[in-house]
Amino acid sequence: xxxxxxxxxxxxxxxxxxxxxxxxxxxxxxxxxxxxxxxxxxxxxxxxxxxxxxxxxxxxxxxxxxxxxxxxxxxxxxxxxxxxxxxxxxxxxxxxxxxxxxxxxxxxxxxxxxxxxxxxxxxxxxxxxxxxxxxxxxxxxxxxxxxxxxxxxxxxxxxxxxxxxxxxxxxx
Numbered sequence: 001x002x003x004x005x006x007x008x009x010x011x012x013x014x015x016x017x018x019x020x021x022x023x024x025x026x027x028x029x030x031x032x033x034x035x036x037x038x039x040x041x042x043x044x045x046x047x048x049x050x051x052x053x054x055x056x057x058x059x060x061x062x063x064x065x066x067x068x069x070x071x072x073x074x075x076x077x078x079x080x081x082x083x084x085x086x087x088x089x090x091x092x093x094x095x096x097x098x099x100x101x102x103x104x105x106x107x108x109x110x111x112x113x114x115x116x117x118x119x120x121x122x123x124x125x126x127x128x129x130x131x132x133x134x135x136x137x138x139x140x141x142x143x144x145x146x147x148x149x150x151x152x153x154x155x156x157x158x159x160x161x162x163x164x165x166x167x168x169x170x171x172x
């Protein structure tokens with residue numbers, strides 16, 4: 001006697017089932033994939049926000065500090081470089097920079113090579129905070145992946161890389 005493991009379902013399965021009932025002619029494979037990606041993105045965004053909130057920052061503020069940190073020493077970029085990297089308007093960037101500067105996590109200074117330009121630099125306090133926050137965010141992500149073994153996580157990363165490459169216009 002073959003004992004078949006119980007089929008696990010999720011909310012996307014319920015949606016797919018409903019479509020199968022009312023529109024059995026639809027091929028819903030794409031809906032299954034992107035529905036799950038969307039739900040995962042929302043769930044992980046919530047987990048990240050909670051992880052970063054412990055440090056008094058939002059996801060958007062984390063992104064600014066992390067971008068400066070990843071730039072390497074001296075952890076300095078122009079507001080324009082930050083805006084381009086984070087795909088933000090200059091107005092949106094200004095608000096984030098104002099809040100982070102008031103908190104002592106970064107400082108703005110004149111660009112010595114361009115009188116109209118500014119440099120944004122992590123402070124020591126900002127460097128310490130972002131190093132702790134990135135660890136907390138990564139721990140939340142690692143915990144979410146704990147249901148997959150190393151090989152499965154690697155396969156998923158490869159599949160998502162390929163899907164992202166073809167979706168973002170990098171089709172060959």
